[in-house]
Every structure is written in structure tokens, then in C-alpha cells.
Amino acid sequence: MSEMIHQPGLLLVVSSPSGAGKTTLCHRLLSEFRDTVIFSVSYTTRTMRKGEEDGVDYHFVDDETFDKMVARGEFAEWAEVHGRRYGTTGAAVQRALDEGRDVLFDIDYQGGRQIKARFGPLAVLVFVLPPSFEELERRLRLRATDAPEMIEQRLAKAREELEHYAFYDFLLVNDNLSEAYDGLRSIYFAAAHRIQRRYERAEALIRAARAGTRKP
Numbered sequence: 001m002s003e004m005i006h007q008p009g010l011l012l013v014v015s016s017p018s019g020a021g022k023t024t025l026c027h028r029l030l031s032e033f034r035d036t037v038i039f040s041v042s043y044t045t046r047t048m049r050k051g052e053e054d055g056v057d058y059h060f061v062d063d064e065t066f067d068k069m070v071a072r073g074e075f076a077e078w079a080e081v082h083g084r085r086y087g088t089t090g091a092a093v094q095r096a097l098d099e100g101r102d103v104l105f106d107i108d109y110q111g112g113r114q115i116k117a118r119f120g121p122l123a124v125l126v127f128v129l130p131p132s133f134e135e136l137e138r139r140l141r142l143r144a145t146d147a148p149e150m151i152e153q154r155l156a157k158a159r160e161e162l163e164h165y166a167f168y169d170f171l172l173v174n175d176n177l178s179e180a181y182d183g184l185r186s187i188y189f190a191a192a193h194r195i196q197r198r199y200e201r202a203e204a205l206i207r208a209a210r211a212g213t214r215k216p
């Protein structure tokens with residue numbers, strides 16, 4: 001029975017082709033819900049970009065360290081993206097769940113699939129689409145964080161990523177940013193109010209109602 005009334009943390013996975021705006025949307029959600037949502041900081045073998053911070057945006061590690069972590073089974077999921085490896089540790093997810101926190105993941109479709117397989121209904125998967133492929137390309141070029149050949153690689157991966165939308169639970173089009181953010185916020189709210197996560201409240205009310213019932 002105790003599992004029935006336990007209120008587990010929500011695992012909110014946000015994926016999109018690179019440039020569709022998931023990082024922007026995730027940052028907004030994190031700043032609005034800083035007390036309840038924590039960001040899952042992934043491990044990656046890619047190099048740090050300007051403005052990024054080790055331990056905040058990613059844990060930046062070398063290939064050898066990543067290999068060891070894979071061999072020790074430390075990852076809840078990991079995948080190769082743009083020729084680099086990215087992964088989420090099981091320990092970090094478990095810690096957040098134990099604290100009853102909700103966890104936000106900015107990971108690709110391969111990771112989304114693994115999180116869903118591992119955590120089932122605790123995971124809610126949101127896929128963000130750009131309004132058009134031309135706009136995606138424009139945003140990637142405007143962002144100017146990558147070398148031109150890297151942008152080509154990201155566009156190729158974007159085409160691949162788009163093909164995997166169908167196993168996600170929710171689809172958002174990020175055309176107007178504030179509308180897309182309202183969408184993400186609503187999904188988070190709805191998922192957080194799922195009945196599986198609200199047993200505690202209902203059971204407490206039932207207990208109180210029963211305690212107050214007078215026998216004739």
C-alpha cells in the first residue's frame with residue numbers, strides 16, 4: 001500500500017532536432033520552477049562551448065572516463081550524438097527521485113527511448129518541432145555556436161531526429177516562443193497532476209472523511 005500513496009518524481013524528457021529551441025524552453029521551465037524541478041546534468045565527451053560551465057551545463061569528461069562509466073554500468077541511458085557521447089547517470093536520477101524532485105532531461109531520442117523503457121510511466125516525453133526546416137537552419141546559423149561543418153552535421157542529425165517523434169507523449173511546435181513555453185508549462189502541470197502522483201492527497205482526504213463518519 002505504501003507504494004500506492006508514494007508520490008514519485010516526474011521525469012520530464014525534452015527532445016528536438018538541434019536548433020528547435022529545447023534548451024531555451026528548458027531554461028525557462030527551470031527558472032520558473034527552481035524549487036521543484038532539477039536539471040539532469042549529462043556527461044559528455046564533447047568539448048565545452050563558450051558560456052558553458054563544467055558541472056552546470058554538462059560534466060565534461062574524456063573518452064577514457066566515459067568508457068569506464070559505461071563499463072561500470074553507471075548510465076541510466078547514453079548515446080552517441082554528432083560523433084560524441086552523452087549520458088545520464090542512474091545515481092543522479094535516483095537521488096532526485098529519492099528527494100521527491102521532478103527531473104528535466106534535455107536528451108536526444110535515443111536517450112528518450114531508454115528513459116521510457118527504464119522508468120515507464122514516471123517518464124513524460126515531449127518532442128519540440130521547429131516551425132519549418134528553413135527556420136531550423138536559420139536558428140542554427142544565428143546561434144553561431146558551431147563551426148559551419150558542425151552546422152551541416154547538426155542539420156543531418158536533425159533530419160534523423162525528426163523521424164523519431166512518434167513514440168513521444170507530447171508534440172510542441174516552437175514557432176512563437178512564449179506560446180511554446182505555455183505549452184511546455186501546461187504539459188508539466190498536467191503530468192504532475194496525474195492520478196498516480198496524487199494518491200497521497202486523495203488517500204488523506206478519504207482517511208479524514210472516514211474518521212469523521214459517525215456510526216448510527
Ligand code: ADP
Pocket residue numbers: 016017018019020021022023024025139140142143174175176177178180
Ligand atoms: P536547441 O537546444 O534545441 O538546440 P536552442 O534553445 O539553443 O535550441 O535554440 C536555438 C536558437 O534559436 C537560439 O539562438 C535561440 O535563442 C533561438 N530560438 C529559440 N526559440 C526560438 C523561437 N521561438 N523563435 C526564434 N528563435 C528562437
Ligand code: 5GP
Pocket residue numbers: 015016017018042043046077078079081086087088106107108109110111112
Ligand atoms: P549539444 O551538443 O547541442 O549540447 O547536444 C547535442 C544533443 O545531445 C542534443 O540533442 C541533446 O539533447 C543531446 N544530449 C545531451 N545530453 C544527453 C544525454 O545525456 N543523453 C542523450 N541521449 N542525449 C543527450
